[in-house]
Amino acid sequence: MIVLLATIGMWVAVVVLTVYTARHYFFTLNRLFGKHRQPYVDIVAGEWPTVAVFVPAHNESAVIRDSLDALLATDYPRDRLVIVPVDDRSSDNTRAILMEYATREPLRIRPHLRDGGQPGKAAALREAMELYQADVFLVFDADYIPGPRLLRQLAAPFFDPEVGAVMGRVVPLNVGSSLLTRLLDLERAGGYQVDQQARMNLGLVPQYGGTVGGVRRSALRQVGGWRVDSLAEDTDITYRLLLAGWEVVYQNRSECYEEVPETWPVRIRQIQRWARGHNQVLSTYLGRLIRNPMRLPQRQVIDGVLLLGVFVVPLVLIMGWVCAITLFFTGSRPQWGPMAVLAVSAFNTVGNFAAFFQVAAASRLDGSRERIRVLPFMLLGFLVSTFAVARASSSRSSWMKQKDVSWDKTERYRGGNGNGGSNGERNGPTAEAKV
């Protein structure tokens, strides 16, 4: 019985890993040799939609000035832009800073201050967005620093009436702080430059990542607004828009700086939070996606399913290891002897390097020559992520809707204090690079 279960478990792991390995290579080869699809990047003239930029904040005094200054310096038409910092019961100086900016720029900066209601980014956004009628809602976390043209770049895709959400590219700012930040820099590059853009190129499912992006107000309202019981409201909205017939698009040239975690415990908490949120979305939408009531193209359904499963893969991987070891010690002989040995050798030669290949390709596409040298250390990052995600994915809470979602802090490092504010949520689909 044990042998049978271990055999099944191992083959499930082999199939899943083979599929995801093929996916890595497919995306990477597409980025290296395929057509680069960016249909909205050249739109420079048009009746620009009205835009409300929401900046959710909870104890962000260390970073929010930089973010607001950068947003005020953007070239978006002044009469079509309002910036709404959403302060959710901060206990530091955040609120005073927001009021200072509101006094200085009363027409463009309109803080939304929360002292009650459900805490958390999704709840804060949901409450604030109901007060605004702009055509497009953009969201930036409080540590993000957009370039001067970014708002136009993110608004341009909404001229396309099928686009429900847009996602820009996140670029780490504190790259040189530690080995971890250097690894996350590479991982982000792989996640955006290759993974997201390949999905865009192939007409698959680029993912809205909750920041450096936005949604069309009418689409958001049509699908019911932000879910406040989700740990990954960004992934959640991606799938609800997809299932309602909207398109989510990715803009690789719409870059914005962010801070990434500098210490491993912070990173582990972050990725476990992503895993739990993502798995909630998996349990909620997998069935509907497979039933495909909107008659989405099959490629989108398949990609959507694979994207939903990325945080389950580490669990499957560990299961495969356990099953293989079990089979070894029970004396089981590999099925199809030489073929199995050949397959394992082939996978070790090619499959294990899929994610490294993706990151290396991304680094090359970015024109980074030296930073790729730290690539071998990514093995360390992968192992940490694998066990952290597997642990999160194996917990029961990972598959349940949350009753009490609150702010889950990711430390800020700008200013050197490391104790800044918070950011409850994901920064895009970058965990993909670790699968």
Added chain:
Amino acid sequence: MTGGLAFSAVLAGTVAWITLPLIPAIRELLNPRDAGPLDAVGQDSGELTFFADSFRQFVQSGGYAQATDGMMLPDGRQVVLASAATLPAADLKRMGLMVAESGATLAGHVEYPAEIYGNGDLTIGAGAAIRAALSEGQLTLSPHVTALRWVHGERSLAVGDGSQLLGRATSRGAIALGRGVLFDRVLAPYIVVGEASVAPSSLSTTAWEVTDSRPKFALARASAVLASQHWLVDENLVIPDGHVFRGTLVVRGSLKIGANCEIRGSIKAHKRLVIGQGTVITGAAAGRSDIQLDARARVYGPVISEGTVTLLESARVGLPSMPASVSAERIVLHAGAEVFGSLSARLEGVTAS
């Protein structure tokens, strides 16, 4: 003993082999050479007049606009003054910048290797090849001129038949494109295929009037309501001539809009999109495939295609008060086609011969 040695040797070799790729990694970690943030944020030169504006600033801040004989650039290359004469080849080889007086005409069939600055109106002779040119007045490119990087006519830009604009062509006034002109990216308040003197005189500056007795088009089968007045249609769709439709349409098949229709919203088709003669779209037109604007068709918002956009005779995109972009892999403009805004052809733009 021999077995232990062999084992140790194999082990040491294996460890060394595994450690090998870590050597550059450790060196980079200990002595970082590329640990700054990616230099990408805000670094795009997406403003189409970026090069022209930078060049003007360079010329004016360096005092080259009023250059005198023998003036040199900091790198030792010559500032060449041009009036109307043909320039000797020797001068061109050492040329770092050419400054032309107002009204100058540069000789044709010459390769000008550096940027040209015109204090007023400037004409480039037929068959010339220029790197880049900025005129503070009207810039005229005679037939078969090749511009390798960018051209800017502050007041207007006239492009002769058969010219090639390999890069950016901009003006703060009007751009008139001749026949058989190749282009990549063009920006001006008014772009027309035809005579430079053609002006957008008779255009309304308001988007549209809601005084219409034409029949309203009703969707027979809508796959989904995406939002209020916003529909997704799962099959090919034809809107008959002379109908009005209020709302926004996304069609997963092809979309053909008949003549003299009016769509009060935006449209998108996954397959071919044809906008009939004299039809007006008050919003944007997007397509995953080709888009064709028949004669006198008008789209007030941007036209975005992942295939070819064709503007037939006197078709129009944008309004004087509402500029719009045309962005596609290929753009084909026929005589009299007008764009208030910009053209961006990722592979090739061309005016009909």
